[in-house]
Amino acid sequence: MNDRKVDLKFIAEKAGVSVSTVSRALSNNSMISLKTRTKIKALSAQYDFRINEAARAWKLQRTGIIGIGRLNDSDADMHNSEPFYLEMIGKVADALGANNYNLLISPKSFESVAGFLTSRVRQQVDGFIFVGQGMRHPELNQIYNAGIPIIVWGADLEDRQYNIVGTDNKLGGYLATQHLLDRGKRRIAFFGLPDNSESHLRFEGYQDALCRFPVDGAPLESVIVPVSFKQDKAEQVIADFLSESIDIDGVVCASDVIAMITLKNLQKMPHPKRVPQDVAVVGFDDVLLASMTSPALTTISQNTDVGATFLVSRLLQLLEKGSIEDEVIEPKLVIRQSS
Amino acid sequence: MNDRKVDLKFIAEKAGVSVSTVSRALSNNSMISLKTRTKIKALSAQYDFRINEAARAWKLQRTGIIGIGRLNDSDADMHNSEPFYLEMIGKVADALGANNYNLLISPKSFESVAGFLTSRVRQQVDGFIFVGQGMRHPELNQIYNAGIPIIVWGADLEDRQYNIVGTDNKLGGYLATQHLLDRGKRRIAFFGLPDNSESHLRFEGYQDALCRFPVDGAPLESVIVPVSFKQDKAEQVIADFLSESIDIDGVVCASDVIAMITLKNLQKMPHPKRVPQDVAVVGFDDVLLASMTSPALTTISQNTDVGATFLVSRLLQLLEKGSIEDEVIEPKLVIRQSS
């Protein structure tokens, strides 16, 4: 039995060359003659050599791993089970794979800037993707200023220093609302938190659409119901609102989860509302299951495929070149049966 | 400006001790006097020292990272956007975090044993979690035999050598079917692939329940419709089946996604079926959104919270002690409105 460790040195001895040559040959360096390269690759395959990634990472000061996570919003918290976030993780992992990078998930959202900076994750990755800004825009600036290569899925907020890739949330809110107006709805509510960056922008778009609507007489009233992205909190607020005031015929929701909870609550009221006839509902995100609700959910697609691809390509560019441009992705109205 | 790198050596000089002492002090080694430890920790905080994880990982031959992924089933493929898988990832990440480990996602499911063994991921993690067996049970044995510390979310299949944590799928299928029988349903179909480990066991439970049912005269017929876990394929097969034969009053589904597609299709038929009056539907998994469909989905909960906790604790135990016991988790029927 040959239990000797198969490392560069081992292959070098078998090939009768130096370790340097093996290293170069395996990285296909053209300095090395094709003949030598071929021979070394064959030996490497024969002895089932696998490079020690830890040694390599240390030498190169580069791990080949990108991290993903979020800064924790006490209230608007979307933790590790939120569908949109999880889908984004899956898409980002795919996009990274195409570039021979892997994805590290931070186990929980970070409580603070210091929490992130001192985290083990930060030392294990080459760069980091933050999904969403929530109410943590200033902290993201701080992290950027600490010199960590980051990119953020989010919007162009004031005094922003870090780079972003994100959906035009305001346009999304506008499209959703305009669509309900087109459907003849006139008493449209917005379900979402006003103090969270993402949903605030969506709310602005909603207001815009209402303002621009050609009114004859009284202006269209804007109604904002502070519904959290968190499922349990959202359930409560929506149920309460619907049980008290049902004088609405449309709802623009800040997320698909909020929309699904709304659908459910409308249908289980004492006098159930028909969707879309009595109340039409539009979601936001277009998560996988949005197409499978009944009625299937009309929603604003954030196009996470494109989003993830940009997040990855931009971040890798940032690592290489040190600077990049931001990317704003146009949201798309996906019309299904709930409107 | 002091641009000097802050490493152990730097702290050692400031403290007037050796690098060894600093290393020991920071890992709170009681060999070092409390006074020295305190002093060194203070300096370390003052100079914002962060250990170089790459150097540490290399020295210790241990990364503090666990990988997660799956072997690819051509047909039953559940890729990086499948809700159950993504939720499991989130839960596992949380459970790992509590143990100061991080989670690495393999960008895509692996095509082959060799694909996994030669992957970069495999070199970057201390252990690996495979979610699901699908039709790849023999390959999982191969990977185990290659000496990689793995644990598999799955069932106790024949000739199994690797360790598992998993739901009792057969019992789950049984509970779902028995529940529909209790509801008075007598023409119950099973929607799921017969050749996939997970859904096959669920199917066996379904058959069991049908067989045990006290019949007067003709036995209850078992109907299996080969519905893939993949959304697009599933849509097609379900739509076809429902358009041809609607002589059923209940459906046991191999996943919640399948169940949701079933709900949708039942409701958009030329002559829509009422759920649960005409056809009752039971899902499997209990993903987050299962409680938000309308009607809300009755399903078999896989209890991923407990599952993820076991996957993690068992794998870490395997890394420490080299051997562990398997863990079978009891599924739970969650009754909602679809049945």
Add this chain to the structure above:
DNA sequence: CTGAAAGCGCTTACAG
């Protein structure tokens, strides 16, 4: 209780 020294396996600038 503390220190000197070996060693973890690579990559690459430099020399030839």
Add this chain to the structure above:
DNA sequence: CTGAAAGCGCTTACAG
């Protein structure tokens, strides 16, 4: 086209 050597920053067995 190839090799010798430095160096990436830790941990820990051994010596004192």
